[in-house]
Amino acid sequence: MKSNDNTRRSFIKNISVGVGAAALAPNLSFLEACASTVENKKLGIALIGLGGYAGGQLAPALQKTKNCYLAGIVTGTPSKEATWSQQYNIPQKNIYNYGNFDEIAKNKDIDIVYIVLPVSMHKEFTIRGAKAGKHVICEKPMALNAADCQLMIDACKKADRMLSIGYRLHFEPYNMEMMRLGQKQVFGKVQTIEAENGFVYGGDPNAWRLKKALSGGGALMDMGVYAIQGARYVTGEEPLYVTARQEKTKPELFKDVDETIFWKLEFPSGAVSNGKSSYNNNWGRLEAKAQNGKFWLEPAYAYGGQAGGTSKGEFNFPHIVQQAAQMDDFAQCVLNKKQTRVPGEEGMKDMKVVDAIYRSLQSGKREKIV
Numbered sequence: 001m002k003s004n005d006n007t008r009r010s011f012i013k014n015i016s017v018g019v020g021a022a023a024l025a026p027n028l029s030f031l032e033a034c035a036s037t038v039e040n041k042k043l044g045i046a047l048i049g050l051g052g053y054a055g056g057q058l059a060p061a062l063q064k065t066k067n068c069y070l071a072g073i074v075t076g077t078p079s080k081e082a083t084w085s086q087q088y089n090i091p092q093k094n095i096y097n098y099g100n101f102d103e104i105a106k107n108k109d110i111d112i113v114y115i116v117l118p119v120s121m122h123k124e125f126t127i128r129g130a131k132a133g134k135h136v137i138c139e140k141p142m143a144l145n146a147a148d149c150q151l152m153i154d155a156c157k158k159a160d161r162m163l164s165i166g167y168r169l170h171f172e173p174y175n176m177e178m179m180r181l182g183q184k185q186v187f188g189k190v191q192t193i194e195a196e197n198g199f200v201y202g203g204d205p206n207a208w209r210l211k212k213a214l215s216g217g218g219a220l221m222d223m224g225v226y227a228i229q230g231a232r233y234v235t236g237e238e239p240l241y242v243t244a245r246q247e248k249t250k251p252e253l254f255k256d257v258d259e260t261i262f263w264k265l266e267f268p269s270g271a272v273s274n275g276k277s278s279y280n281n282n283w284g285r286l287e288a289k290a291q292n293g294k295f296w297l298e299p300a301y302a303y304g305g306q307a308g309g310t311s312k313g314e315f316n317f318p319h320i321v322q323q324a325a326q327m328d329d330f331a332q333c334v335l336n337k338k339q340t341r342v343p344g345e346e347g348m349k350d351m352k353v354v355d356a357i358y359r360s361l362q363s364g365k366r367e368k369i370v
């Protein structure tokens with residue numbers, strides 16, 4: 001834990017005296033706030049859904065956070081209650097199931113609920129969480145479609161609670177550098193972006209990810225959102241049009257959801273992004289070509305191990321625990337009543353693109369993103 005803290009502090013120190021201090025001012029001011037927090041106020045987080053991501057990434061990251069801690073769990077699997085309670089020292093009074101979840105409203109230990117469930121359940125639990133008076137972090141993709149995202153945003157506004165999406169890469173130094181280089185036009189105007197994300201699906205053929213009613217779609221929903229995000233945060237623009245096509249080599253496995261999709265996004269500046277998502281290819285690249293040079297990451301979207309560079313040389317930033325930085329940021333935002341840099345609106349922007357990609361696959365035409 002210590003060495004990670006030190007790495008994070010030295011990153012902040014290096015970057016604030018060197019590259020990008022001015023360019024990334026809002027981001028850096030947050031990181032500095034985190035690094036110099038003297039007050040020991042920690043907000044309680046309850047994880048809802050104790051599957052692979054909650055157990056493999058979020059709970060371990062919550063052992064490294066400074067401004068929040070794992071205070072409670074919400075699970076539909078009774079056998080997980082004892083295991084988690086023992087491993088993470090969670091008292092019985094902070095353990096809920098999907099049925100009695102609304103009683104969490106009375107629990108002062110829980111400030112934030114973090115939804116790590118199949119996509120079809122994101123809307124319901126965001127709305128129930130906000131109604132229970134809790135701030136909400138919801139995993140990506142935010143919901144089944146952009147219309148549901150709007151309902152989630154509205155519910156949180158009505159309850160006066162903050163809503164954030166689990167976009168961990170906004171806190172990851174290599175991706176932050178891609179944002180800076182693109183948005184500040186360090187190599188001139190960005191002209192093209194290649195953004196591709198995928199893996200070869202070898203999991204359970206009956207998993208929720210392969211059922212459209214639960215996932216909303218296949219690799220585009222699961223992996224493609226990162227590639228869409230990448231293009232959006234490198235340009236700092238919202239795309240206007242998309243044209244998409246798809247390929248299916250394993251129709252028996254991906255009968256209900258997309259396997260591989262290719263799309264072209266058109267941005268207001270004239271920049272174009274060629275994107276790809278797949279459950280049948282190991283991809284993880286983000287590359288931008290600008291007027292006077294290029295910059296790239298590969299792997300770009302992984303939990304760690306980011307690498308890349310520019311036409312002038314390799315990047316050399318520290319590797320941090322992305323989820324710890326992300327959750328600490330949200331806790332800071334709640335504590336200081338500051339807008340998160342990854343609010344519900346950010347998730348909805350990606351879902352508008354996803355909706356338009358699916359429309360383009362249906363129509364076979366270029367579609368406006370609305």
Ligand code: NAD
Pocket residue numbers: 049050051052053054076077115116117118119139140141166167168208214222
């Ligand atoms: P998972 O299948 O490992 O876990 C899902 C959890 O939901 C399980 O605990 C399961 O018991 C529970 N669940 C409740 N109702 C269910 C139902 N009807 N069907 C299936 N499971 C049900 O999935 P995961 O990989 O942990 O993904 C959960 C969410 O986290 C998804 O939105 C996913 O996109 C997101 N995620 C984000 C990242 C990231 O890097 N930000 C990484 C992985 C997953």
